[in-house]
Amino acid sequence: xxxxxxxxxxxxxxxxxxxxxxxxxxxxxxxxxxxxxxxxxxxxxxxxxxxxxxxxxxxxxxxxxxxxxxxxxxxxxxxxxxxxxxxxxxxxxxxxxxxxxxxxxxxxxxxxxxxxxxxxxxxxxxxxxxxxxxxxxxxxxxxxxxxxxxxxxxxxxxxxxxxxxxxxxxxxxxxxxxxxxxxxxxxxxxxxxxxxxxxxxxxxxxxxxxxxxxxxxxxxxxxxxxxxxxxxxxxxxxxxxxxxxxxxxxxxxxxxxxxxxxxxxxxxxxxxxxxxxxxxxxxxxxxxxxxxxxxxxxxxxxxxxxxxxx
Amino acid sequence: xxxxxxxxxxxxxxxxxxxxxxxxxxxxxxxxxxxxxxxxxxxxxxxxxxxxxxxxxxxxxxxxxxxxxxxxxxxxxxxxxxxxxxxxxxxxxxxxxxxxxxxxxxxxxxxxxxxxxxxxxxxxxxxxxxxxxxxxxxxxxxxxxxxxxxxxxxxxxxxxxxxxxxxxxxxxxxxxxxxxxxxxxxxxxxxxxxxxxxxxxxxxxxxxxxxxxxxxxxxxxxxxxxxxxxxxxxxxxxxxxxxxxxxxxxxxxxxxxxxxxxxxxxxxxxxxxxxxxxxxxxxxxxxxxxxxxxxxxxxxxxxxxxxxxxxxxxxxxxxxxxxxxxxxxxxxxxxxxxxxxxxxxxxxxxxxxxxxxxxxxxxxxxxxxxxxxxxxxxxxxxxxxxxxxxxxxxxxxxxxxxxxxxxxxxxxxxxxxxxxxxxxxxxxxxxxxxxxxxxxxxxxxxxxxxxxxxxxxxxxxxxxxxxxxxxxxxxxxxxxxxxxxxxxxxxxxxxxxxxxxxxxxxx
Numbered sequence: 001x002x003x004x005x006x007x008x009x010x011x012x013x014x015x016x017x018x019x020x021x022x023x024x025x026x027x028x029x030x031x032x033x034x035x036x037x038x039x040x041x042x043x044x045x046x047x048x049x050x051x052x053x054x055x056x057x058x059x060x061x062x063x064x065x066x067x068x069x070x071x072x073x074x075x076x077x078x079x080x081x082x083x084x085x086x087x088x089x090x091x092x093x094x095x096x097x098x099x100x101x102x103x104x105x106x107x108x109x110x111x112x113x114x115x116x117x118x119x120x121x122x123x124x125x126x127x128x129x130x131x132x133x134x135x136x137x138x139x140x141x142x143x144x145x146x147x148x149x150x151x152x153x154x155x156x157x158x159x160x161x162x163x164x165x166x167x168x169x170x171x172x173x174x175x176x177x178x179x180x181x182x183x184x185x186x187x188x189x190x191x192x193x194x195x196x197x198x199x200x201x202x203x204x205x206x207x208x209x210x211x212x213x214x215x216x217x218x219x220x221x222x223x224x225x226x227x228x229x230x231x232x233x234x235x236x237x238x239x240x241x242x243x244x245x246x247x248x249x250x251x252x253x254x255x256x257x258x259x260x261x262x263x264x265x266x267x268x269x270x271x272x273x274x275x276x277x278x279x280x281x282x283x284x285x286x287x288x289x290x291x292x293x294x295x296x297x298x299x300x301x302x303x304x305x306x307x308x309x310x
Numbered sequence: 311x312x313x314x315x316x317x318x319x320x321x322x323x324x325x326x327x328x329x330x331x332x333x334x335x336x337x338x339x340x341x342x343x344x345x346x347x348x349x350x351x352x353x354x355x356x357x358x359x360x361x362x363x364x365x366x367x368x369x370x371x372x373x374x375x376x377x378x379x380x381x382x383x384x385x386x387x388x389x390x391x392x393x394x395x396x397x398x399x400x401x402x403x404x405x406x407x408x409x410x411x412x413x414x415x416x417x418x419x420x421x422x423x424x425x426x427x428x429x430x431x432x433x434x435x436x437x438x439x440x441x442x443x444x445x446x447x448x449x450x451x452x453x454x455x456x457x458x459x460x461x462x463x464x465x466x467x468x469x470x471x472x473x474x475x476x477x478x479x480x481x482x483x484x485x486x487x488x489x490x491x492x493x494x495x496x497x498x499x500x501x502x503x504x505x506x507x508x509x510x511x512x513x514x515x516x517x518x519x520x521x522x523x524x525x526x527x528x529x530x531x532x533x534x535x536x537x538x539x540x541x542x543x544x545x546x547x548x549x550x551x552x553x554x555x556x557x558x559x560x561x562x563x564x565x566x567x568x569x570x571x572x573x574x575x576x577x578x579x580x581x582x583x584x585x586x587x588x589x590x591x592x593x594x595x596x597x598x599x600x601x602x603x604x605x606x607x608x609x610x611x612x613x614x615x616x617x618x619x620x621x622x623x624x625x626x627x628x629x630x631x632x633x634x635x636x637x638x639x640x641x642x643x644x645x646x647x648x649x650x651x652x653x654x655x656x657x658x659x660x661x662x663x664x665x666x667x668x669x670x671x672x673x674x675x676x677x678x679x680x681x682x683x684x685x686x687x688x689x690x691x692x693x694x695x696x697x698x699x700x701x702x703x704x705x706x707x708x709x710x711x712x713x714x715x716x717x718x719x720x721x722x723x724x725x726x727x728x729x730x731x732x733x734x735x736x737x738x739x740x741x742x743x744x745x746x747x748x749x750x751x752x753x754x755x756x757x758x759x760x761x762x763x764x765x766x767x768x769x770x771x772x773x774x775x776x777x778x779x780x781x782x783x784x785x786x787x788x789x790x791x792x793x794x795x796x797x798x799x800x801x802x803x804x805x806x807x808x809x810x811x812x813x814x815x816x817x
Contacts, residue, residue: 165419172403172414179401182365183415184385300405 006259012139017213019251020150021046021205025229026236026243027154028201033233034161035194036174036301040096041081043226044103045202046209049074051111053207054217057119066119066211067146067204074203075196077103082195086188089305100226108219115218119211122146146208151244153201158240170194174299177306187306202226231280237297250276316341316500317362317380317469322371324357331357332368335526337519339469344491344501346511346532348544349521350742352700352712355504358521359471362502363395364388376468389417392468396458396475404447408457411446415461432460436490448577450601452479459490470494471502474740476510481770481803483599488514506742508537509771522546545744555758556778557591563762564588564611564642564731565623571610579603581610581786588731593753593763595777595794597770598806603786604766605647608735611764612644613637624731639670641730645720647739647766649713653720656709660701663708664690664723671727689726697722698748714745721749725756732756735766750776770802784808 025042032039039045052073057066081099084090122144125131131142161167170190173180177187209225210217228250235250236242257272317339324332332354339345349355360366362373364382373380375391382388388395402411409426413419420428426442433440438456446454455475462470472491476484491501491514503515511518511532518532520543528543569584581603588594598604609615611622613634621630624642634644646652654663665686669675674686690704697718701711708716717738724732737753738746753776757763766783767773773780774794782789782805789805789812804810 165413168406168410168413172406172410175403175405176401179403180414182385182397182401184364184389185414297405300403 006263009135009139011255011259013143015248015252015255016140016143016147018254019247020147021208021213022225022229022232022250023150023154023244023247024205024208025202025226026232026247027150027157027240028198028205029229030233030236030238030240030243031157031161031170031201032194032198033302034174034238034299035170035191036177036299036304036306037085037191037195038092038096038303039078039081039099039195039198040093040230041078041099041103041226042198042202042229043222043224044100045074045077045199046103046206046226046229047107047220047222048077048103049203049206050210050221051107051114051206051217052203054111054119054210055114057207057211058114058117061120063120063122063211067207070203070207071200072203074199074201074206076199077106078195078199078202081199082192085305086192086195089307092303092305104220111217111219115216117216119215119217121215122212144212146204146212154240154244161240171299174301177301177304181306181308187308191306202229205229228276231276235280235283237283238299249279314341315339316376318372318374319358319362320372320374322358322361322368322373324361324366324368330524332361333524335371335521335524337526337529339500339502340517341468341500342495342498343516344495344503344514346515346518347502347504347521348506348508348511348518348540350545350714350744353521353544354524355521356473357524359395359473359502359504362388362469363393363471386417389415389465392466393471394462394465394467394469395471395473396455396462397473402446402454402457404445406446407442408440408444408446408449409442411457412442412461412464416464428464429460432463436460436463436493437486438490450599452483452600455479459487463494467499469500469502471504473504474506475503476505476507479600479768481799482807484510506746508532508540508743511540512537520544541743544742554754554776557758557760558778559590559760561590561625562587562623563590563592563625564764565626566611567621567623569610569617569621571606571615571617573606579606579786581606584788586781586788586791588762588764590730590762591757591760592779593757593765593777594791595773595780596764596766596783596788597768597773597780597802598783600768602783602806604735604783606786607783608644608646608733608766611642611733612646613642635670638667638727642733643667643671643724643727643729643731644733645724645735645737647735649716649720650709654708654716657707659707660694660699660704660711660719661687661690663719664693664704667723668727693719693722693726696726697752714741717741718745718749721752725752728759729756729761731762731764733764733766736769737765737767738769738772746772770799770806773802774799780805782806782808782812784813787813789813 025046029039029042049070053066053070056069057063081095084095085092124142124144127141131137161171169185173185173187173190181187206222209221214221232243232246232250235246253272253275257269261269315338319335319337322332322335335358347355357366361368364385364387380391409422409429412429413425419425429442438460440453440456440460446457475487479487494501505511515532518530519526520528522544532540565587567585569581571581573580579602610617613632617630619628619631624640629637629640650656665674665681668689672689674682676682687704693699694701694704699719700715721737737749753763765773765777774797777794779791780794780797781791784806785808792812805812
């Protein structure tokens with residue numbers, strides 16, 4: 001085994017790339033869960049985003065249009081979930097799982113015929129001087145723009161949730177929808193919007209996989225990234241800044257896994273694939289062992305159906 | 311000034327499938343008056359109030375605010391017009407801070423820092439102490455109500471609606487609240503005051519409108535009218551006053567010996583050196599301001615929280631280390647404060663809820679582990695009959711019962727199991743006069759059969775009326791036990807404040 005073939009610069013660079021799609025999907029899901037809705041369809045929304053983004057990019061010849069297509073695809077499929085759970089008051093867990101299965105199927109169908117094509121890509125960002133710095137330059141400061149957009153989005157979500165009135169209202173709806181309703185806030189409308197935002201983010205995350213990370217279209221290519229995104233939200237205990245940490249940690253595990261595989265290490269890979277979920281369980285235990293803090297973490301109305309009686 | 315009318319309610323009618331909640335209700339609230347709205351549970355008070363606050367749209371009828379047509383589509387419209395409301399079941403967010411909760415009730419809140427300063431100013435001005443940075447979930451019921459009141463006051467309302475405001479307060483807190491209300495009144499704010507406590511209404515309200523069965527059955531000046539007359543107008547029949555017949559024996563039923571308990575987190579109160587003896591047939595009242603250790607004490611006595619084996623003794627049996635069901639089997643039964651979610655499961659029906667606390671003592675589960683639903687149903691029907699629980703049948707979800715009816719069910723469920731020791735926390739919180747008087751009678755009857763009873767309550771009139779002996783609880787410590795007879799509300803007020811001759815502090 002030769003670990004010297006692993007370059008720290010390349011590792012760090014690929015870590016940032018690996019973390020981006022799950023970070024995008026997770027920040028969307030965080031907003032959804034903060035509004036009190038549990039959408040287990042992240043995997044399905046990601047793969048629909050991946051295929052929509054890929055097709056749009058190939059047909060228009062522009063990766064940016066691809067992103068737009070992915071965002072619309074994500075919004076469209078999440079609107080099914082929003083309609084089912086918010087208007088028809090269907091069970092969120094069942095609808096979310098159905099959404100994942102539906103997304104996997106529908107993406108395979110519309111992506112048929114696009115396998116084996118190379119999509120148009122993004123130019124990497126080049127910041128004069130900074131991108132030329134040794135180590136930091138190639139590892140952190142010369143990626144495609146989406147990597148930075150992802151981080152910016154997390155910061156914006158943090159700002160929105162904690163510093164703006166609308167963010168406070170969204171958290172209030174997720175915390176106690178009856179009280180929010182009594183104060184005159186439109187619970188269903190707010191949740192509907194949050195779900196569409198979640199769909200858009202998951203779609204972008206999926207497109208990042210098919211346009212940058214891989215980059216090509218294959219059936220089922222998200223390979224569990226949506227589930228990891230869900231796990232990260234819990235890992236981050238619904239706090240945006242911890243979500244960045246979680247995405248890098250879980251992204252790092254994927255990178256380690258690939259590199260170890262390339263080096264021919266066989267044991268450990270299975271353990272590494274388990275690691276994100278194990279860490280999530282440990283975090284959950286740590287949250288619940290602290291009696292008072294746990295009440296301040298998971299949104300109080302998470303997964304509960306809101307029915308405006310009277 | 312005071313003769314001009316602020317809100318005219320004219321012919322409001324609202325019906326739900328099968329029920330007419332309001333029928334042709336008509337009255338006027340004048341500027342700068344405190345107007346009482348009286349009625350039993352189900353009389354249509356909440357629907358009417360929700361109509362005024364824009365949560366419910368009436369089928370028929372008009373409202374005029376300051377002479378202009380007023381028909382709010384949503385609470386926001388009501389707030390913009392200067393109508394604010396303090397809810398009975400607080401509409402607060404536990405995981406948000408006091409300041410954030412208050413910001414949510416405002417149309418254009420300032421930054422949280424500036425708001426926090428404003429909250430502190432108002433809370434000092436109106437004597438409602440509160441820390442704006444605290445999580446609402448860690449506050450007591452009394453403190454949570456202050457948050458609601460401050461939230462309304464920040465909007466400078468013209469009309470403030472208060473739903474059962476004093477049900478969680480102590481005499482001192484009530485005095486403060488009344489001073490706040492009088493101050494508001496002198497500033498020209500009108501108050502619509504909903505309560506079951508006729509004494510409160512007599513001491514503060516200028517006018518009272520009485521609802522029964524959705525209709526306005528009378529408007530009067532509560533200061534001139536006799537309390538019983540008003541109460542009887544409310545329920546449409548004569549009220550029985552609970553009769554007390556003391557039968558205390560010398561046998562110690564329950565003994566608590568040097569109970570010390572350290573909480574797991576800061577939202578709970580530490581209990582220090584609590585010792586007392588409860589005799590067979592005795593009714594012991596424990597009074598105090600909300601959040602002084604009452605809930606913790608209830609949980610330790612019921613067995614939800616375990617303590618040392620010998621700390622609690624039931625007829626000389628050490629029971630401190632055994633759980634709820636075993637204590638029930640031995641004869642110690644508890645009815646906790648929260649009706650919904652603690653004493654009963656809202657989404658389960660009355661039969662299932664009956665089984666949950668009665669299965670050990672009433673043998674409702676067969677040896678094979680199969681639930682005896684037939685027997686459970688019988689018991690549930692019995693509770694409903696004996697305690698006059700108004701429900702179509704026993705297969706109704708507990709959460710759909712009105713507060714008073716559910717409380718009658720919760721108390722009845724325990725009383726029918728013939729407890730040797732019965733512990734009840736806030737037996738008549740938010741319950742109407744008729745239901746409260748029947749619950750109180752049931753507790754007295756239970757004691758006269760030889761059961762020992764502990765009533766933990768913030769309603770001091772109730773403690774004076776029912777109990778043989780009284781102890782105050784303050785900051786997790788308890789005063790000496792003294793005879794209730796001859797005590798006045800003022801003396802009790804001092805005791806629960808932690809001062810007076812009956813305190814022996816262990817520092």
